[in-house]
Amino acid sequence: MRFFKNLIKPVYAHCDLPCGVYDPAQARIEAESVLKIMQKYQESSDEAFRMRAIIIKEQRAELVKHHLWVLWTDYFKPEHAEKFPELHELFWKATKAAGETKHSTDPQAGEELLALIEEIDKIFKETKKS
C-alpha cells in the first residue's frame, strides 16, 4: 500500500523549514488583519462581536510576532545586519509594536506596526537584489 502511495506525485503543504522561502508579506498580512479588526471593533457596539474581535486580534498579533521572529532569526544573516545596521532595532521595535497591538484597540497602533513591517520589507527586498 505504501509503495503505491509513494508512486503518487507529492503536493507540498509546507512551512519555512524545508523550503527556505521567506517573505515579510506573511507578517504584513497578519498585521493588516489586526488593523482591520481594530477598525471593526471601533465601529461596532455589539459586545459579543467586540469580545470576539479582541480574542482574534490577540491571535493575529501573535502570528505577526512569530513571522517576524522567523524572518529575524532564520532569514537574516550577520552580513545583512552589518550592511543594514538598523536591522536589529527595527525588528525589536516591530515585535514590540505587535505586542502593543495586543493590548490596544486603537487602529493607530496597527498602522504603526504596518509601517515598521514596511521598513523591514524594504531591507528584505534589498537583500534579495544582491
Next chain:
Amino acid sequence: MVYLRRVVGQSMLPTLRPGQVCVFIKTTQYRHGDIVLAKAEGRPVVKRVHYREDKIHLKGDNHQASTDYIITRRTRKNRIVARLVWPKRAAVWLDEIAEVERL
C-alpha cells in the same frame, strides 16, 4: 483533467494530513475557501484560497507552519491549477476558519 496527489508537509493540518492522498480537478473557477492545487515559486502546493481586496492569498490552515503565497494579476509565477474534490470533508470550510474569515 484529474490530479492525484500525496500531501507532503503540515501546513494544511488539521484539514489534510501528511501522506494523505487527494484528488483535484482542473479548474479556472474557484471561490474563497476552496482548497486548491497551485504552482507557487515553481512548486506544486496545496493551500486554501483567501480573497483579500484585489489579491488572492494562498494560505495553509495551520497558520503556525505555513508558507503562504499571493497571486496578483501581475504575478505569473504563482497560479491556481486545480480544486480539491476529495476528501470531501476537507473541501468544506472548517467552521473555526470560517469564523475568523467572517469577522
